[in-house]
Amino acid sequence: MTFYDREDELASLETAYSSPGHAFYVVYGRRRVGKTALLKEFCADRPHLYYLAAQEAEDRQREKFVEQVAEVFEERVPRIDGWDDAFEYLGEKLETEDRVVVIDEFPYLVEENDSLPSYIQAFVDEQLQETASMLVLCGSSVSTMESEVLGHESPLYGRRTGQIDLQPFSFQQARDVISYDIVDAVRSYSVTGGTPMYLTLFNYERSLAENIQTHILSPTAMLYNEPEFLLRTELRNPARYLSILEAVALGHTTPSEISGATGIDSGPLSKYLQTLRRLRLLDREVPVTASGQKSKRSRYRVADEFLRFWFRYVEPNRSSIEEAPSVVFDGTIEPDLPTHVATTFEDICEEAVWELVRCEELEPYSEIGRWWYGEEEIDIVGLAPGDDRLLLAECKWTSEPVGHQLVDDLRAKAASVRWGPGDRSERFALFSRSGFVEGLAEDLNDNWSLFDLEELDRVFSGA
Known part of the structure; x- marks a missing residue:
């Protein structure tokens, strides 16, 4: 797959890698935004150790991590019983050879052992600082990364040397991917937004209508259930959050309107809205001339074009899509799409x-x-x-x-x-x-x- 843009982020990583002493970077952002692609592009021509965590038992996670370290340094796999010993083993290897060490989907490790940030703190303080190596922790759960790695209460607080909060592509950046003419490029961006995975999924030699029906309206398509998977990355019970996002996508933008559309009282609603904002799924807007904190004229909007499209057209029409997706596109989506694109x-x-x-x-x-x-x-x-x-x-x-x-x-x-x-x-x-x-x-x-x-x-x- 072609790697697009991210020059600024690559330059930031390059500067950290080239600077004297160790580096400890944190890379985080929503699913599909291109974190793994960025780190693999950065590591491609450098000696590195890349470990992708999975949702499995702690013992197996640790075994795979140690196996990865041993394989990279061409050693037999040692017997190691705890994460503290695993990171001590990594530190011993880095004494002999500097590497970029990437731990991807770090939140999966924390789910199984919430003491892991403490073990990494000891590794950074006692071993990594004595090398010229670079440690990168990466994760898609924004809430976990912000609380367990970046937050004031985290043992790792203050130890990072830099961080990248990876954002979706702007329209200008996405234009390099979207090879339609400018009219259809705007229309297409209103569907995919700037998430690299969604952008590169579309085949721009086919019409926008074909892409929508193939990649979104088909019950077997990856994007058909994507927002639900996205919310489950962050939330155990996403039902009410889904209803709020749908209400906002359908034009209920003030707290009172959202409350009326969802049946959620204003007290609990405020907490749900705060959570969705923290997860970058909702934006709160006030008039540009008003004070952001004090203004009572706030409106909410879905923070991603694809999510706005999905909650506007897919979620309310699931039953019909299951039966006749082309009818939904021709009768519901296509006639209303100019209104969606206008925003x-x-x-x-x-x-x-x-x-x-x-x-x-x-x-x-x-x-x-x-x-x-x-x-x-x-x-x-x-x-x-x-x-x-x-x-x-x-x-x-x-x-x-x-x-x-x-x-x-x-x-x-x-x-x-x-x-x-x-x-x-x-x-x-x-x-x-x-x-x-x-x-x-x-x-x-x-x-x-x-x-x-x-x-x-x-x-x-x-x-």
Whole structure:
């Protein structure tokens, strides 16, 4: 399989490996996000020991680990009874030869023995620090990695020399994988999101409709039950969490709306929402001009495009998909897909604004996000407090070109955005799938920027 992107993460690992003394890195992130591929790419041309933990009894886990150490150092497998002896054995071998040591799916080991972080602490303090070797702990259970490895209560706290919280690809990064034209690339990204496993599963020589039906709507397909497996990685009883994610994906975004849709009282709901946020499955948003902690105008959104697609179209239609998946696609998904894609398009346009700032095609802004108050909303608002400058932008995923009405509407809504002094500077931008009516650009002054899909493709290609 082709390895895509991750230049920054590889550079970070390379710097740690090349620096004097030992290194202790922590790599974590959701399932399928590419942690193992990243580490294998990093280890490929370096002397290394790679151990993949499994969900099995502790004794067998330890036996396999020791067998792996012995095989790498070409020794007979010694008799070892405990994890402390296993890591002492590894430390003795590293005294003679420096290696990158990767323990993948570390949470599986902790499940069987929660004292393991203490054994690794002793290994790091007493043996690893005396070498130029590199230890990498990797895991898909975000909660376990954050509590048992990174958390203040962990014996390993303060000992890591670096960490990588591996994120899904942005649209710009995913564009290297998605070989559709820009229209279908946006549509496809709204289905797969930036998770590398999902992106590379699609065959871009086939239509998006074929890919959805083959890889998602088939009961035998890997992605058909993927969100349930994802939640079971983190949660023992995922039923209520599944219902919350479905409610949010279907448009119930405020706590009161989620409570009404799921029947979960506000007290318990708050804890469920916090857990889903901690697991990176939900995002909490407030208007960009509001205080994130204090604002009561919060909304929730599913944090991943594929999960949003799945909870919007697959989970509510399981019975029908089992019987007639093509009917579900033709009758339910395809007619509604533009509405689903429109939200993704807003996120892609926000990403484009940051890229335009980076390449100095737009003036800098310190914060960029959505804005709403009452019934009024603006897709993208950028704040530049130091310059009293405000950016206001709308994004339209429609089949008709944008005309003067949207310009008038955006100008009118700008007055409702209470931010900055009365003489603030205002800039405007419009993003449109279908371009703009003839003459619109000539009717606007230099405070306006217009971006169609061809322009967006240019922005993301770095041209």
